[in-house]
Amino acid sequence: MKLIMAIIKPFKLDDVREAITALGITGMTVSEVKGFGRQKGQTEIYRGAEYSTNMVPKTKVEVVCDDALASRLVEAIRQAAHSGAIGDGKIFVLDVVHALRIRTGETGETAL
Amino acid sequence: MTGARIMTGMAAGAGLCLLVAAPAWAQAAPAAAAPVPDPGNNAWMMTATVLVLMMILPGLALFYGGLTRAKNMLATMTQISAVAALAMLIWVTYGYGLAFGPEGNAFISWGKFFLRDVTPASTAATFTHAVISEYVFVAFQMTFAAITIALVLGGVVERMKFSAIMVFAAIWLTIVYFPIAHMVWEGRGLFFTMGALDFAGGTVVHINAGVAALVAAVMLGKRKGYPSEPMPPHSLTLTMVGTGLLWVGWFGFNAGSALEANGSAALAMINTFVATAAAGLAWMLTERVMGHKGSALGFCSGIIAGLVAVTPAAGNAGPFGAIMLGAVASVTCFVFVAKVKPALGYDDSLDAFGIHGVGGIVGAIGTGLVYAPWLGGPGGADYAIGHQLVTQAAAVATTIVISAIGTAIAITIARALTGLRVAPDIELEGLDLGEHGERAYN
Numbered sequence: 280m281k282l283i284m285a286i287i288k289p290f291k292l293d294d295v296r297e298a299i300t301a302l303g304i305t306g307m308t309v310s311e312v313k314g315f316g317r318q319k320g321q322t323e324i325y326r327g328a329e330y331s332t333n334m335v336p337k338t339k340v341e342v343v344c345d346d347a348l349a350s351r352l353v354e355a356i357r358q359a360a361h362s363g364a365i366g367d368g369k370i371f372v373l374d375v376v377h378a379l380r381i382r383t384g385e386t387g388e389t390a391l
Numbered sequence: 392m393t394g395a396r397i398m399t400g401m402a403a404g405a406g407l408c409l410l411v412a413a414p415a416w417a418q419a420a421p422a423a424a425a426p427v428p429d430p431g432n433n434a435w436m437m438t439a440t441v442l443v444l445m446m447i448l449p450g451l452a453l454f455y456g457g458l459t460r461a462k463n464m465l466a467t468m469t470q471i472s473a474v475a476a477l478a479m480l481i482w483v484t485y486g487y488g489l490a491f492g493p494e495g496n497a498f499i500s501w502g503k504f505f506l507r508d509v510t511p512a513s514t515a516a517t518f519t520h521a522v523i524s525e526y527v528f529v530a531f532q533m534t535f536a537a538i539t540i541a542l543v544l545g546g547v548v549e550r551m552k553f554s555a556i557m558v559f560a561a562i563w564l565t566i567v568y569f570p571i572a573h574m575v576w577e578g579r580g581l582f583f584t585m586g587a588l589d590f591a592g593g594t595v596v597h598i599n600a601g602v603a604a605l606v607a608a609v610m611l612g613k614r615k616g617y618p619s620e621p622m623p624p625h626s627l628t629l630t631m632v633g634t635g636l637l638w639v640g641w642f643g644f645n646a647g648s649a650l651e652a653n654g655s656a657a658l659a660m661i662n663t664f665v666a667t668a669a670a671g672l673a674w675m676l677t678e679r680v681m682g683h684k685g686s687a688l689g690f691c692s693g694i695i696a697g698l699v700a701v702t703p704a705a706g707n708a709g710p711f712g713a714i715m716l717g718a719v720a721s722v723t724c725f726v727f728v729a730k731v732k733p734a735l736g737y738d739d740s741l742d743a744f745g746i747h748g749v750g751g752i753v754g755a756i757g758t759g760l761v762y763a764p765w766l767g768g769p770g771g772a773d774y775a776i777g778h779q780l781v782t783q784a785a786a787v788a789t790t791i792v793i794s795a796i797g798t799a800i801a802i803t804i805a806r807a808l809t810g811l812r813v814a815p816d817i818e819l820e821g822l823d824l825g826e827h828g829e830r831a832y833n
Contacts, residue, residue, distance in 0.1 A: 323623060324683055326692060326742060327729020330621040 280375040280388060281349040282341060286312065286368040287360040289338045298359035299342060302352055306391070308341040318366030337368060343375055345388045426522045428514055435652035436527045442643025443534035447475045447541050450640050454633030454691070455545055456831075458741045461625040462821025463549045464831035470544050470553065474560040475537040481564055482533040489569035490532070490577065497581040499570050517650040531647060532576075536568055538644075539596045543798075545743030546604025550614050550818055553826045555809040559801050563603060567797035571595045571790060587786035588762055588779065590659060591648035593703030593755045594790045601748020602794040605739055610802045611811060613738035615818050627687050634691040638667060641698045645705035658769070659705035663698065666708075666717030670697020673721035681729075689725075696724040696746050700754035707758050709767025716761050720753040752787055759783040 287295055292309065299307060313334040320333040344352050353370055361367055380390040452468040459467045478486075485504045492502035503509060506529065515528035540560045547556070574580040575587070575595045582594065589595070614622065624630060645663045649656035674693025675685035700720030701713050708716060728745035739745060759780040762768040805811055812818075817825030824830060 324686065325623050325688055327725075327733065328618070328622075330623055332621070 280343055280345055280378060280391070282343050282373040282375050283349065283352055283356065284371040284373065285340045285342075285356045285360065286314070286337050286370075287340060287356075288362065288366065288368060289336060291360045291362070291367075292338050292340070294359040295340055295356055298355040299340075299352065302348065302355055304342055304344060304348075304352065306342075310339045310341075312337050312339045316366070316369070335366065343378060343391055345391065425512075426514060426520070428522050428524045428527075429651075432517070432521055432523050432651045432653075433527055435656070436523050436531055436647060436650065439643035439647025440527065440531045440534055442640045443531070443538060443647065444640075446637050446640030446644065447534070447538050448472055450633050450636030451538065451541055452633070453629045454637055454695075455548065455741055457626040457628065457630030457633060458624040459548055460622060460821070461832060462823055464625065464823060465829055466553070466822030466826050467544070467548045469827055470548070470551075470556050471541045473553070474540045474544065474556060477557060477560055478537040478540050478564055479533055481561060482536050483529070486536055486564060486569050487529055487532065489565070490572040495573065495577070495579055497579060497584065498574060500573055500577060500579070515650075518655070519651065519653070521651055523650060528650075532572070535592060535596060535644075536564060536572070539568055539592075539600050540564055542596070542600035542743055542747055543603045543607065545741035545747075546608035546739045547611050548740050549822065550812055551607075551611055552809050552811060552813050553822075555805045555811045558808050559607070559805040562801040562804055563798060566800060567599065567603065567794055568595070571599055571793060574789075575786075581789070582786045585782050585786060586779075587782050588707050588758045589703040589755065589786065590706040590758075591645045591702045593699070593751050593758070594786050597699045597702060597747040597751030598755060598787060598790045599794045601744040601746070601751055602791050603798040604743030605737070605748060606795050606798040607802050608739045608744070609737050610799065610806075614740060615815065617738045617740075618733065618736070624688065627691075630691055631687060634694050638663075638694060638698065641667075641702075645702060649706055655706045661710050662701050662705050662708055662713035665710050666701035666704070666713035667694055667697040668717075669714040670694060670700065670717035670721035673697075673718040674725050677722050677725045692724065692728070692742070692746060693721040696721045696750040699747050699750035700757065702751070703754050704758040704761055707768060708761035709769070712761030712766045712768050715766075716754060716757045719757065720750045723753050724750050755787050756780065756783050 285295065296307065313336055315333050315335060318335055320331050320335055323330045323332060342352065349372060353372060356370055377386065378390040379386050452471045455471060456464045456468045483506050487506065488502055488504040489499055492500035494500060494502045509525050509529060511524065511526065513525040514522035515525045516522055540563060543563070544556065572595050575582045575589055575592065577583060582589065642660055642663055646656040646659040649659055671690045671693040674689045674696065678685050678689045697717035697720060700716050704713055704716055724746050727749045728742045732739060732742070732745055759776065760766065762770040762779065763774055763776050764770050764772060802811070813822060813825060
């Protein structure tokens with residue numbers, strides 16, 4: 280099993296969700312996160328006081344899938360989250376050692 | 392409509408000396424009926440009074456609260472509410488007596504402490520032959536004292552102890568607000584007899600509160616991390632809501648200062664619309680000219696600057712004079728808040744001086760201009776603009792001096808009694824938890 284962790288632009292979340300569910304994935308976890316990469320922060324001005332924020336708001340999407348689906352899923356997320364501008368985000372793929380569905384006690388890929 | 396109109400146009404307490412004499416007439420000649428309040432005027436003044444309360448709660452509390460950081464939201468709103476409540480109690484105990492008592496001179500009055508001799512039948516004079524119930528007048532003026540001390544807090548939020556704020560408020564009202572209110576609004580008062588034009592309290596409320604906020608902010612010191620650390624407003628949504636409530640409530644403040652539901656109140660009402668509208672847009676336009684985006688906070692700040700500036704001019708200007716005044720005050724406040732304050736480096740946290748002080752001064756001086764008939768004002772053909780401007784400037788300067796000295800004394804006493812500032816760890820953690828044991832948002 281693989282954990283796909285994608286850091287994307289917040290307004291791309293709906294596109295990513297649609298792309299993921301189109302592949303038959305039935306669940307995902309989404310968090311609002313902040314961070315920085317190559318994208319510069321924004322400047323905010325309140326009554327003339329300028330603040331440059333170097334942390335940019337992003338959305339983190341986490342999906343666990345079986346190994347066979349992983350590469351297609353990564354590609355689907357990439358296409359859905361792509362705008363071509365700096366700050367589109369990153370996708371990480373991690374190995375998952377174990378999975379367990381709390382309600383039934385099922386383990387492994389059947390728990391996904 | 393010249394000299395006499397200047398006298399009456401300025402003050403919400405005109406002819407209070409008449410009021411003093413009223414019970415005596417009643418005893419001497421019971422047959423000569425004492426003037427009876429017109430129910431319409433009374434009803435309007437009761438409405439105006441609660442509108443001013445709405446400016447404080449929740450108007451100013453939300454406006455200021457939204458501008459602070461989330462960790463200080465409740466503390467800011469609680470401070471505003473508590474000083475307003477304290478001002479009400481002090482007002483009926485001795486504040487009304489010190490401002491509008493039967494005995495007195497140009498600087499202070501006394502008598503009517505604990506509202507002695509005020510009854511449902513007693514009346515307060517207006518600017519015409521009409522009267523309103525004295526309890527209504529007492530309550531209307533009470534809300535002015537309450538909002539003025541609440542405005543001062545804009546300079547000191549996010550770091551001043553709650554106990555220090557309460558001590559400061561009690562002393563400041565006593566040695567600064569009541570004397571200046573007397574000088575502006577009472578028939579024997581210094582500014583009143585000078586003929587200063589101040590329809591709804593530009594000097595006593597806004598210049599006074601603005602200067603006090605500046606002096607208190609400097610004596611208190613900057614917030615930890617100011618100005619290097621970002622301190623953006625935590626909710627401009629709530630600030631916008633507060634701005635709207637302030638604007639609506641301000642009709643009670645300005646149009647109510649006519650003390651009757653008459654044409655003077657109507658003039659104050661239209662001016663409170665249009666001067667404010669001009670000021671809100673002027674601030675955004677200034678932002679654009681300076682190369683920034685027109686902002687929501689800019690709009691709100693302009694609205695307040697316009698309301699402040701039109702306060703002394705509300706019944707003393709034509710609508711287009713008021714529009715000019717609002718726009719000029721807005722641009723001046725922008726320059727002060729966005730350029731002058733950062734250059735000088737003091738931490739008037741929510742710009743109580745930058746908007747109420749500066750806008751109040753522009754409004755007070757500008758009222759002397761827009762009163763002129765050739766600018767659409769209600770002044771007579773023989774209106775002496777130069778002489779009036781000198782009078783306006785003298786009233787402004789006197790207010791600044793008394794406010795600055797009195798604030799320094801009040802802060803010094805509060806420092807001796809309470810320590811003034813919260814401990815550094817409380818300031819970092821936020822005053823909501825440190826001073827009140829609560830969080831605004833869970």
